[in-house]
Amino acid sequence: MADAIAILLETWNQAYFRFNPSASKRILPSIKELLKKHNQLISDLRQRSIESYCEDDIEMVKTLFQEFQEPFGKTGAAKCLHLLAPRFFPLWDAKIAAAYKKSYKIKKCGDGDLYCHFMKITKRQVMILDEEYRIRRNPLKALDEYNFVTITRRKEL
Numbered sequence: 001m002a003d004a005i006a007i008l009l010e011t012w013n014q015a016y017f018r019f020n021p022s023a024s025k026r027i028l029p030s031i032k033e034l035l036k037k038h039n040q041l042i043s044d045l046r047q048r049s050i051e052s053y054c055e056d057d058i059e060m061v062k063t064l065f066q067e068f069q070e071p072f073g074k075t076g077a078a079k080c081l082h083l084l085a086p087r088f089f090p091l092w093d094a095k096i097a098a099a100y101k102k103s104y105k106i107k108k109c110g111d112g113d114l115y116c117h118f119m120k121i122t123k124r125q126v127m128i129l130d131e132e133y134r135i136r137r138n139p140l141k142a143l144d145e146y147n148f149v150t151i152t153r154r155k156e157l
Contacts, residue, residue, distance in 0.1 A: 002031040005083055013076045023071060030071035031080070038064065045085040050123045050140060051130075053088070061119065062112035074111045082140070090122040091144040099151045 006028045010017050017024045035042065041064070053061075068077035074097065081089035092100075097114060100106070106117050126139040135142055 002028060002035055005031050005080060008083060009072060009076050009080060012079050013073070016073045016076055020073075023073075026071055034068060034071075035084075038067075042084050045088045048085065049087040050090065050119065050126050053119050053123050058116050061116050062110075065112045065115045066110075069111060074115070077111075078115065086138060087140060090119060090140045092118055092147070093152055095152045096147045099147075 009027060009031075010024065017027070041060070064081065065074075065077050068080050072080055075093045078089065078092045082091045092115070097111075097118065100118055100121060101114060104117065104121060106114060109117070122140065122143060125143055129135055129139050129142070
């Protein structure tokens with residue numbers, strides 16, 4: 001699993017690893033260490049969906065996000081966590097994070113706090129999607145595609 005995640009992270013997050021060559025050398029050992037350390041928690045989260053996210057999860061998510069952020073950056077942390085629990089952790093990148101922070105008037109906070117805010121917002125979006133559209137796929141991936149097109153690639157269109 002660690003090898004697959006390393007390949008995907010290096011592919012999805014090319015710019016981060018291109019400008020942080022030491023991060024490329026640490027990626028596989030870091031993933032292995034984090035998977036070993038958080039094996040049970042990740043296994044439990046893999047069984048959950050974003051709809052189950054609640055206030056009791058905030059400290060756990062912040063801690064997990066910060067530990068994954070250290071070796072992979074904030075975009076890499078979100079992508080890695082999504083790969084490990086694809087129905088619980090939403091995807092984001094720097095542009096999406098900034099857009100949501102601005103749109104929802106989130107005050108200055110750390111990346112872990114911002115990711116928790118993003119999860120709360122995403123939970124509401126998923127519940128609306130499910131209620132109104134009954135999509136038959138992972139709603140977190142559908143929202144990521146929407147955010148990517150409307151935020152990340154917006155200027156290119």
